[in-house]
Amino acid sequence: MTMRRTSVVGCRNAEGADADASDAAAGKECGEVGGEAHLTENMVCTLGAARSRHRTVAKDIPRGSARSPGSWRWQSGRRRPTTRCGGVIQAWCAAHSFERFPTPHPPDDSCRVAALVDEGTTMLGGDGRQRQLAALREIKAIATESDRNKRCVEATPGAVKFLVSVVVQSHAAASTYTSARSDDDLLDSVINSRMSTSSPEEEALGVLYSLKLSEPTLRRILGKDNGGFLDTLASVLLLKAMTSAMPPERLGCRPRRRSIRSRTPLRYRWRAFLEEAGEPDDEASAAAAAAGEEQEDDAVASISRQRLARRSLYTPTPAGSGTHPYTCMAAARVGLVSVSVSHALHASSSSPSLRPPRLRLPPYLPRHHHHLLPTFPPNYPRPSSAAAARLRASATMSQAAGNPYAAELAAAKKAVTLAARLCQAVQKDILQSGVQSKADQSPVTVADYGSQILVSLVLKMEAPASSSFSMVAEEDSEELRKEGAEEILENITELVNETIVDDGTYSIYFSKEGILSAIDDGKSEGGPSGRHWVLDPIDGTKGFLRGDQYAIALALLDEGKVVLGVLACPNLSLGSIGNLNGGSSGDQVGALFSATIGCGAEVESLQGSPAQKISVCSIDNPVEASFFESYEGAHSLRDLTGSIAEVHESYLGNLVFECWQKLGVQAPPVRIDSQAKYGALARGDGAIYLRFPHKGYREKIWDHAAGSIVVTEAGGLVTDASGNDLDFSKGRFLDLDTGIIATNKQLMPSLLKAVQDAIKEQNQAASPL
Ligand SMILES: Nc1ncnc2c1ncn2[C@@H]1O[C@H](COP(=O)(O)O)[C@@H](O)[C@H]1OP(=O)(O)O
Ligand SMILES: [Mg+2]
Structure with a gap:
């Protein structure tokens, strides 16, 4: 059954004919006849029935738009008669001692908004705060119902001013408040102010945000920058800008946060709060460090108190000099932290002389700042996951x-x-x-x-x-x-x-x-x-x-x-890369090699598969061997590695003119970057690793320490070009003037000989005689 039919059943006009209960007709009838609550006897009879039916009928109205077709609409989750038709019915009910329909105050009633503004303006402090909150919530409910209502709230004289003043007054109130409270109470109130259900200032900001204020109104507020209007507006504009930058699902919901109140000491909460506000508390950290562990809390508390007294978190900061608390609130709410009032002001200004708006969204979208937890260092909490x-x-x-x-x-x-x-x-x-x-x-x-x-x-x-x-x-x-x-x-x-x-x-x-x-x-x-x-x-x-x-x-x-x-090698295939020049063979990538002295070497996937023991290859014939070297030509002397590894032949026509063999490796070098070479060697993907940096390059211990133990624990050997073990005890550098070689135990003697021969030849070729 539709609303139209209900009206037909329920309302008859003075002539006794069925009234057209379409929107227009119902409005016409009520406007012409019922505006003064002059209803015919027929209507009197049928209105009672209509009233008892309206619940049954209403459930057939499709939900969705605020105003459903016909003379009913959705409001506050219930179906209600529209104002015009409803007004007639209500007037009649009142005149004939019928119980009124349960209708709320008309949301688009400017008088109601004005009354709420009056009520809110006079209610300050103590119990009045709660009533002010209630008034603000009602204004918010009215404003959020429709765009028309928003315009109505904005147009209500004094409404925007009242909303702004709630925010501004809260600054002043909080300044006095801060000086009268203990540090701990103060911090709790500051930190938890953003976690409590809501406060008048938050509600007021919420309404201002939802109003989507027109430019003239914004300019009016900007023009009256006397004691906080500007900052308030900045926050609102910022909130708008931020919310427009955020996905809709993040709007309107508070970030989920772990409670930092009960578990963490004062100093952590204080620092975390300042961090979120974009103001690292270096002063407090320094004081804490100087005071030592026992007095750390006291030292931080005293610095925190001074800071609060000097520049209250609730006192509006001059544009550009810091982060406004409401900016922080807004930022915390929509999931951003690093925004400042100055940016918002620039965003709000139309003056070309000012910098363009710069609302900075971090390249890596932060989710972390919901967790306002201890900063690093000291005293790390132990992991519990x-x-x-x-x-x-x-x-x-x-x-x-x-x-x-x-x-x-x-x-x-x-x-x-x-x-x-x-x-x-x-x-x-x-x-x-x-x-x-x-x-x-x-x-x-x-x-x-x-x-x-x-x-x-x-x-x-x-x-x-x-x-x-x-x-x-x-x-x-x-x-x-x-x-x-x-x-x-x-x-x-x-x-x-x-x-x-x-x-x-x-x-x-x-x-x-x-x-x-x-x-x-x-x-x-x-x-x-x-x-x-x-x-x-x-x-x-x-x-x-x-x-x-x-x-x-x-x-x-x-x-x-x-x-x-x-060795974590995120791009290294878990399968062998023996002849693939480091490329993936299509297997899963991400290898984690590990070794401990005397316990062997293992590999597992970075995703966490069970570890498997690895060992270097057992090749003892160099002809079957392959060797790894740097991908970057500048990192290793390729002519030297080539001459160490290969069979060298020169031809004169078809005759072999010159032939000598060092190692006789036949396979082309496998060139890959980093210590992944050590890992690949340790699991037997290749037999030899040759590294001969250009003269003057000093090898650092971090470029070989992990790789070398992975190879040695996998049964291999890693030495310098003279066959000496690498010495990691000399500080940040390895004390080497030649290269580094690695292979299995079987191949090492012939590799060493080939290396020394090649170096000797190179030196001879370089010497003038
Ligand atoms: N001129 C160079 N000669 C040799 N190694 C170098 C040179 N410049 C940088 N490296 C370092 O060599 C290592 C890479 O070796 P490979 O050539 O085997 O991939 C890296 O540690 C790299 O430094 P970085 O770690 O800063 O990249
Ligand atoms: Mg390096």
Whole structure:
């Protein structure tokens, strides 16, 4: 049954004829006759029936639009008579002592909005706050019902001004409030203000946002910038701009956040809050560091208090000088953090002299900032997830198998796996954006630093702290601390935090300072005593840029000896690459090699398949052997490697004029980037690795530590060109002036001889006599 038929049943006109109950007819009838509530007797009789029927009838109205066809419509989840027809009915009901239909206040009634504005304006403080909140909510409900209602609210005298004033007054109230509260209460109130269901200022902002204010109104508010209007407007505009940039499903819902209140100490919550506001609390961090562990909370609390007093988080900040609290609220709500009032103001200004709007959306869309948790360092919380449990289980298994470095091995695997995830994401971006063809290598830099930070984080979290943490790594923070590196630092911070959140093992949020200090964890010089981690965060950056092979290479030195090594090779096939020049054979890619001294070497997939023991090939005839070398010609002397490996023949006509054989390798060299070569050699994909850098190049320990132990534990040998073991105890560099060779035990004697012969010949050819 349709609404039209209901009206036919329920309403008869004065002449007793069926009224046309179509929208127009119903309106006409009510307008002409019922406007004054003069209803005929027929109508009186039928209205009672109509009233008792309206519930049954209404359920047939299709849901969807606010105004359904006919003289009924949807409102607040119920079907109601339209205003005109409903007004007639209600008037009649009132005149004849019938119970009125349950209709709400007409939403588009400007008088009602004005009344609510009046009510809200007079209600301030104490119980009044609740009533103001109720008034604001009602205005919001009215405004959100239709565009017409929005215009009606905007047009109601004093309504926009009232909404803005709620926000502005809350600033002033909060300033007084901050000076009267204890630090802990204060922080709780600041932090939780965004987590509570709502506050008048939030409701007011919500209404202002939903109104989609017209330009004249916006200009009016901008023109009256006396004590916070401008900032308020900036926030609203920002919110609008941000919401328009966000997918619809993210709008209107609060970000899911873990409660940081109960579990984390004051200093963490404070820092996390400031981090979200884009204001790293360096001052508090420095004070905390100086105060030592016990007094850290007190030191931070006192600095926090000073900051609050000096420049309250609730006091509007001058344009461009910082982040407005409502900006933070808005940003937190829609999922962004790094936006400032100045940008919003520029966005709101039509003056050509001002900078153009710059609403910066991070390249790696952040999800991390919902987790306002302790910054790094200190005192890392222990992982609690399933991933951590797996890590412990793997460490326990290795320990049971007699591996004295089981815990370190498990930590190292986890570290390079996480770093590999970050690198893979960046490499994908690089390849998609085509950045590898440009001189700008900043994406590689982001991945390099990011990888190093994640490795250092995981090692500090997971590896047993026998003594102080020491890491010899390729990167330090010097470049990032220079002017002009802000953007790259920001990208690194976002990328690292995002990777941590995606992984889910750690509840840690890195500040920019935390990022810099984590990078500097790798500044150790290594040496012959103690334990040192040795890391190349991306080995083979050229391959990484090309989309080819690269590795995250991590080793542990104990008293100058490599005792453990892991190599994550995200692009290396899990099958053999023997004759494929490093290309994938179509198998799954992503190999994780690992080795601990005395325990052999293993390979597993980076996705986490069970590890399998590996061993170098058992070829003892060089003719059957193949050899690996650098993909990059500049990294190794190809004429030398060629002369070591090959049969050399010269012809005079059909006669062999000259013939000598060093190794007699027949297969062409397999050229791939990075320490993936060591991994491939260790699992028997090839028999020999030759590396002869140009004169003057100094090999670094992180380029060989992990790879060499993987090969030696797989039964191979790695030496310099004279047959000496590599010495990793001399600091950051390997003390070598010739090349590095690696092969199995059977081939090593003939390889060494071939190498020495080739070098001798080369030297003879180079000498003038
Ligand atoms: N001129 C060079 N000669 C030898 N090795 C180099 C040279 N320049 C950089 N490397 C390093 O050699 C390694 C890559 O070796 P391969 O040629 O076997 O792929 C990398 O560690 C790379 O540094 P980086 O790690 O910064 O890429
Ligand atoms: Mg390297």
